[in-house]
Amino acid sequence: MLSILGLTRRFGARAILHDLALDLGAGEYVAVVGESGAGKSTLLNLIAGLDVPDGGQIRIDGTDIAALDEDARTRLRRTRVGFVFQAFHILPHLNLAQNVELPLVLLGTPPSERTVRVRELLTAVGLGDREASLPRELSGGELQRVAVARALVHRPALVLADEPTGNLDPDTADRVLALLARAIKARGAAGVLVTHSEHAAATADRVLRLDHGRLVPA
Amino acid sequence: MSALRGGPGPDPRRRALLFALAMAPAWRWAEGGVVYPEVRPRPLVFPRDHGAHPDYRIEWWYLTGWLDAEPRPLGFQITFFRTRTPIDPENPSRFAAHQLIIAHAAIADPERGALLKDERVARAGFGLAGASEADTEVWLDRWSFRRSGDGGYACAIPARGFDLRFTARPTQPLLLQGTDGFSRKGPEIEQASYYYSQPQLAVEAELTREGKTLRAPGRAWLDHEWSSTLLDPAAAGWDWIGMNLDDGSALTAFQIRRRESGPPIYAYASLRGPDSPQVHTFAPPEVDFEPLARWTSPRTRAVYPVAQSIRVGDRVFETQPLFEDQELDSRGSAGAIYWEGASRLSEGGRLAGRGYLEMTGYAAPMRL
Amino acid sequence: MRWLLAHLIGGYSRQHPLRALVAVVAIAIGVALGYAVHLINTSALAEFASAVRSVTGQADASVVGPREGFGEGVLAVVGRDPAVELASPVLEVEAALVEPERLRGRTLPVQGIDLFRAARLTPSLIGEPLVEDGEDGRFALLDDGLYLAPAVLAELGLAVGDTIGVQVGAQVERLRIAGSLPGASAGDHLASMDIGFAQWRFDRLGQLSRIDLQLTPGADPRRIAAAWPLPAGVALQTAGEASTRVSNLSRAYRVNLNVLALVALFTGAFLVYSLQSQAVAARRTQLAFLRVIGTTRGEVERLLVIEAAAFGLAGALLGILAGLGVAAAALRLLGGDLGSGFFTGVQPALVFQLGPALGFFALGVAAATVGGWMPARDAARSLPALALKAGSGLDHDASRSPAWPGLALLAAAGALLLLPPIREIPLGAYLAIALLLVAAVLLKPRVAPWLFVPLRRWLAARTLPARAAPWWLATTRLAATPRFAAIGAAGIVASFALMVAMATMVASFRASVDQWLEQVLPAQVYVRANPTTSASGLGGSTAYLTAEDRRVLAAHPQVDRVELTRSLKVSVDPARAAVSLIARPIDRADPAGVLPLTGSALAWQEGQPPPAWVSEAIVELYGASVGDEIALPIAGRAEPFLVAGVWRDYARQFGAIAIDVADYERLSGERTRTEAALWLTPDASAPQVIRELQGQLETRTAELAETGEIRAISLRIFDRSFAVTYVLELAAIVIGLVGIAATFSAQAIVRTRELGMLRHLGVTRGQILGLLAIEGLLVTALAIVIGLVTGLAVAWILIEIVNPQSFHWTMDFRLPVGLVLGLIAALLAAAAATAVVAGRRAVSGEAVLAVREDW
Known part of the structure; x- marks a missing residue:
């Protein structure tokens, strides 16, 4: 699924990531921890194709995204990657079904198929009966669950989660993390969880620490 | 012949000569396209000649007098001019200013020490201003001077600053000046005017100033004169007196002064006694004006001999102004600055009469 | 506390100076245009009135008659009336010049006066003759001769002593310029002559144009005149009436033009409304914070209104100064005539009066304040808790926009249309138009779903290629948030509606005039003896x-x-x-x-x-x-x-x-x-x-013209008269477009997170711009649709009510389809382009990455 080799990214004279390597297969769920400013966000940006490395390769499903131009990376991201953000970023003017189907619209999926998959995912995250609800009617935890559904609806090869529970209370956070792990595994995707919470990182299969630009087992 | 109330006048031969001249084709004096008739000796016909003579260039009815007001007497002067302008006589418009009516009025109050005056000018027409040819009747808006059927005159002057109305009744016959009304003004025969006077007019006047009205009787003198050319080009102006003597006599005297220094171009005087209709006229060597006192106008810097010694024949009279500043600036209407002053007349040191002294051409040479 | 509030409110402007600048400039343009038009008209009118006054002078009243004059016999009666202190007869003649050749076709108004009477009332008409040395000039002024004011001598290129030729009937009369008018003021275009000679030379014997009167104090002109045997068509006109007449002549035109000039200001108010709505939404978290820490609703509302008023203040001040500059330049370059034909030949000086300046200043401040009031009210009324949640603020319509205010305004507008004109000014109709526009903007959020919801449904039911995803995004957003759709293009509704209305009225008018010309000029050639005279109608013609x-x-x-x-x-x-x-x-x-x-x-x-x-x-x-x-x-x-x-x-x-x-x-x-x-x-x-x-x-002086030529000239004059309106309309459209640019720019910044999130989900940069363009297009399309309907309604009002009431003519309705379609296309293109340009910042790399940072 995801294969990173020799990844280097510098900002000015400072090397944030230095000769980083990572291998993820389908169903593998890894957590990356580190202090603030260590480079976790940078790593995520590079994997997502939002940034270009100074050196090294990033392969998603065999394709080296570092060699692609921006639009190509964006299109790849569209099909291959799902995102869960810390601040939910659920569009408040769309109802839950519309929010979840958004990635499918971007792919040109026919409406009938969209309806089916949206229902499937919302049910999977426990919000199957709230399809037509508006985001303002939901709590933070419920919104993050919608975000999880959205991240998975298009069957991405890779799911990236950036501090998904940063805005949630501990109980809700646990439930969401469990859901995320389950959902990733169930669909055979690879998952990368970036967090500074050891507790959250523990929900993943492996925990890696970003230390001086490299990933080391935590 | 003339319906004069005057006497035989000059000797018949002279008269015949003058009338003969009148028959001859008179050469005319022209200005622009207008031809003004010359003054030739002719008999004056009344009441017609009381009226206006529109063909002639200039004409006036000039009335001066004294009012016996309390506590001090006042002098007054009213003049109505008629002038025929040199504009194109072919102009048929009723508005064409062929005839202008100009009026002056002045009250001499010694307490004020200056004249209270007003002047008007308008073109004749539309019944708003004009002079009748039938009899003395001249008006300008609401100012009027008129002779009524019984021979008396009525005058109304609602002026700026005062309102004067009076009647004037002749107490003596008409006085023809010069030779039966043909009055010479210079050495040339064409320098002449038709001229008669009404001296010793009995006046009843009503004068309103600043809301106060006073009524007073008085004595006045009327001159009616018309001409086309009066002044010799070398003339500067004239001095004239018209005096009602206390004994009922009427004294007229004038001199036409030269621009350069020298003897006057012409001089004349007439004296008529109270009872006799005989008018004694005097020719240049017999008439003499001698200044006694001078006054300088603060406004025009002109120097006027406001008191004069006048010799008429073998009598010598002296004038004394009611007050000095009786200068009239009429450049807005008649285009002249002159001194027109109520004056007393004395002879041999004793008060002999009252009237007016008029002096023109001291500020600038007169143009008529 | 107050400092904190001011800082929070004002800080936004510092961060987004463009928005503040746009609001200020929009108000400034509106005020400048309105004030400039007012200044030009006022200066021209004042010049005109003073020209008339310099002719009638200090008369208390005048006996006036028809242009051809009346019998002079009246003077005898009038002059003798004891209540009349002074009667000055005047013959006014419009002399048709034929010599020198270069002056042929021009006219010179000549006042024939009686020097002695006129000297008291109209001293500026008394000439000073040029007299040679030794000549007797005392009677020159009573004689044949023309006296011209220095301004006229300069304008006609003549000198004292020249001779001009004037057409009188079949003859050419030659008049000598005998002197000038030293008493005339610098701008006076006066010429005088002795009335006796005026009557004679111009073949007007027996006629007068008027008699200027000075009455005794306390005299009642009406009662006095009743006793005079005035012929029909001759009446006593007091000095007050004379100046009223001058003002009345052009009043309908001036007022209409002033109202038109205010259109730009009106649009500016809508712009402020858009911008303030945006700004309020962007700061809603800060405002909620203020409410939470104890600021009352009233205080918040007041603060926001003051902010809007501050823009108005700055804009109005700028506008007044700009207006003065524009008016001064226009007066110098174009004279005083803005197309009406009333003031041609007038070279007015700028008349500055404090009153109107303050008035327009106040209008500018009021426009901005009113525009900012509604968003302020909404901000104050919104619930703080809701506002503190994350989101861009415009995403949900906290309350559905009520329909009743808009409907109430429509009803009020209808009622106002029934009002009769006040002194020939259709105030009711103008107010109705204003209310109609406001109602249109208020009802826009209610109308928006009618357009967008079906569109969204249609798109959602289809299989769209991946490329077309922005359409889905745009329509779902617009269908769900009508307020967002409505606010962005509020300025466009007003300016487009007015543009459509004006274009329709002008097209209808032009078509009607063209048709009328056909009916009225059936022959092939027309001959005219008199050259055109001034619109004031004074003076009789001579040919x-x-x-x-x-x-x-x-x-x-x-x-x-x-x-x-x-x-x-x-x-x-x-x-x-x-x-x-x-x-x-x-x-x-x-x-x-x-x-x-x-x-x-x-x-x-x-x-x-x-x-x-x-x-x-x-x-x-x-x-x-x-x-x-x-x-x-x-x-x-x-x-x-x-x-x-x-x-x-x-x-x-x-x-x-x-x-x-x-x-x-x-x-x-x-x-x-x-x-x-x-x-x-x-x-x-x-x-x-x-x-x-x-x-x-x-x-x-006879003119011969071919009918086709006459029609072409007439239509050219028509077009020129409306040229000013076109300029004003264009200004309004530009303001509307600027409104779109400003609001979209502000929105794009606020939507950074949303757009960045979409980028994360795989929307390309190009697709983001496409999204913005589509949103811009659809929002503007909505505004155009509403604007079109409103514009046609306004056009109907203009054609059926304003024109008949103001100018007393009717015309047939004609819609300039081609022009309107062209306008629509241009507006759509401009809006899409503007939205894209404004949103470019939101698709930058840093913006994308900022999505994932802590807010």
Whole structure:
């Protein structure tokens, strides 16, 4: 699924990531921890194709995204990657079904198929009966669950989660993390969880620490 | 012949000569396209000649007098001019200013020490201003001077600053000046005017100033004169007196002064006694004006001999102004600055009469 | 605390200076345009009025009559009235110049005065003759000779001593310039002459134009005049009435133009509304924070309103200064005429009055304040808790926009339309238009779903290619948030509606005028003896077609038929402008053959007074209707006529009455003619006939013109009169577009997170821009649709109510389809481009990454 080799990214004279390597297969769920400013966000940006490395390769499903131009990376991201953000970023003017189907619209999926998959995912995250609800009617935890559904609806090869529970209370956070792990595994995707919470990182299969630009087992 | 109330006048031969001249084709004096008739000796016909003579260039009815007001007497002067302008006589418009009516009025109050005056000018027409040819009747808006059927005159002057109305009744016959009304003004025969006077007019006047009205009787003198050319080009102006003597006599005297220094171009005087209709006229060597006192106008810097010694024949009279500043600036209407002053007349040191002294051409040479 | 509030509120402006600048500039433009138009009109009017005053001087009142003059005999009665202190007779003549050749075709208004009377009342008309040394100049002013003011000498390029030639009837009279008018003010265009010679030389013996009067203090002019035997058509006009008449002549035009100029300010208010809505939404978290820490609703609302007012203050100040500059430049470059034709030839100086400046200043501040009031009210009323949640603030419509305010305004607008005009100004209609526009903007959020929801449904039901995803995104957003859709293009609704309305009115008017010209000019060639005189209608003209001329016209081999007309101006009411009386051959049984009648004509019967056909303006102004008797002043007598029909007339705003020339001749005894219409034989060539006749006519000022040429010139004059309106409309559109740019720019910044999130989900940069363009397009499309409907309604109001009430004419409705479609296309393109340009910042790399940072 995801294969990173020799990844280097510098900002000015400072090397944030230095000769980083990572291998993820389908169903593998890894957590990356580190202090603030260590480079976790940078790593995520590079994997997502939002940034270009100074050196090294990033392969998603065999394709080296570092060699692609921006639009190509964006299109790849569209099909291959799902995102869960810390601040939910659920569009408040769309109802839950519309929010979840958004990635499918971007792919040109026919409406009938969209309806089916949206229902499937919302049910999977426990919000199957709230399809037509508006985001303002939901709590933070419920919104993050919608975000999880959205991240998975298009069957991405890779799911990236950036501090998904940063805005949630501990109980809700646990439930969401469990859901995320389950959902990733169930669909055979690879998952990368970036967090500074050891507790959250523990929900993943492996925990890696970003230390001086490299990933080391935590 | 003339319906004069005057006497035989000059000797018949002279008269015949003058009338003969009148028959001859008179050469005319022209200005622009207008031809003004010359003054030739002719008999004056009344009441017609009381009226206006529109063909002639200039004409006036000039009335001066004294009012016996309390506590001090006042002098007054009213003049109505008629002038025929040199504009194109072919102009048929009723508005064409062929005839202008100009009026002056002045009250001499010694307490004020200056004249209270007003002047008007308008073109004749539309019944708003004009002079009748039938009899003395001249008006300008609401100012009027008129002779009524019984021979008396009525005058109304609602002026700026005062309102004067009076009647004037002749107490003596008409006085023809010069030779039966043909009055010479210079050495040339064409320098002449038709001229008669009404001296010793009995006046009843009503004068309103600043809301106060006073009524007073008085004595006045009327001159009616018309001409086309009066002044010799070398003339500067004239001095004239018209005096009602206390004994009922009427004294007229004038001199036409030269621009350069020298003897006057012409001089004349007439004296008529109270009872006799005989008018004694005097020719240049017999008439003499001698200044006694001078006054300088603060406004025009002109120097006027406001008191004069006048010799008429073998009598010598002296004038004394009611007050000095009786200068009239009429450049807005008649285009002249002159001194027109109520004056007393004395002879041999004793008060002999009252009237007016008029002096023109001291500020600038007169143009008529 | 207050400092904190001010800092929070003001900080936004510092962060987003462009928004503040746009708001200020929009207000400034609006105020500048309105103020400049007002200044130009006021200065021109003041100049005009002072020109009239310098002619009538310090008279308390004047006896005035028709342009042709009245009998001078009246002076004898008037002058002797004890209540009249001074009566100054005046003959005013519009002299038609023919020599020197370069001045041919121009006219010179000459005042014939009595020097002695006029000196007291109008000293500026007293000339100073140039007198040679030794000459006796005392009577020069009473003599033949023209005296011209220095301004006139300069303008005509003449000097004292020159001789000019003037057309009087068939003759050319030569007049010598005998001197100048030293008492005339710098701008006075005066010429005077002795009245006696004026009457003689201009062949006006026995006539006067007016008598200026000075009355005794306390005299009642009305009672005095009642005792005078004034002929019909001659009346006493007090000084107040004279200046009112001058002002009345152009008032309808000036007011309409002022209102039009305010359109830009109106649009500016809508712009402020858009911007403030945006700004309030962007700061809603801060505002909620303020509320939470204890600021009351009222204080928040006041703060926001003050902010809007501050923009208004800055903008209005800028606008006043700019307006002064624009007006000064326009006056210098263009003179005082903005197309009405009332003020041509006037070179006015800028008249600055504090009052109007303050007025427009206040208007600018008010526009901004009112525009910012509604968003402020909404901000104050929103619930703080809701506002503190994350989101861009415009995403949910906290409360559905109520429909009743908009509907109430519509109802009020309808009621206002029923109001009659106030002093010929259709205030009711103008207010109705304003309310209509506000209602349109208020109802926009209610209308938006009607457009977007079906669109969204249609798109959602289809399989869209991946490329078309932005359409799905755009329509789902617009369908769900109508307020967002409505606010962005509020300025466009107003400016587009007004543009459509004006374009429709002008197109309708032009088409009607064109058609009318066809009806009114059926012949091929037209001959006119008098050159055009000023619109004030003062002074009689000096030229007419002589009998010899008429013979020449009829005798030409290629002239089939000649129709002669006598036209003159008469005064029916001294407080109103003069009315045109047109005497031409009219068949009583079939007047429609020559007149463009509206409605049916009365069949005339023996024994009735002679028929007269009146223009629409006469009906409006004097209340005359078919079947009424009307008295017309002809040759000084009031002759009775019967109103037999109404016709349409675009040429004479103050009314025209047509009568049969036979009746006119019979009543006036006058046989002069001033115009002729020539029908040519089929083989004739109009230009050639004109060339041949021109050389043969005696009247040297006669003008011959081909009908086609006349129509082209008329339409050109028409277009020029409306040129100013086009400029004003364009300004409004530009403001509307700027509004779109500013609001979209602000929105894009606020939506950074949303757009960045989409980028994370795999929307390309190009697709983001596409999304913005589509949103811009759809929002503008909505505004255009609403604007179009509103614009047509406003056009209807303008055509059916404003024009008849203001100018007393009607026209047929015509929509300029091509122009409107072109406008729509241009606006859509501009809006899409603007939205994209404004949103580019939101698709930058840093913006994308900022999505994932802590807020």
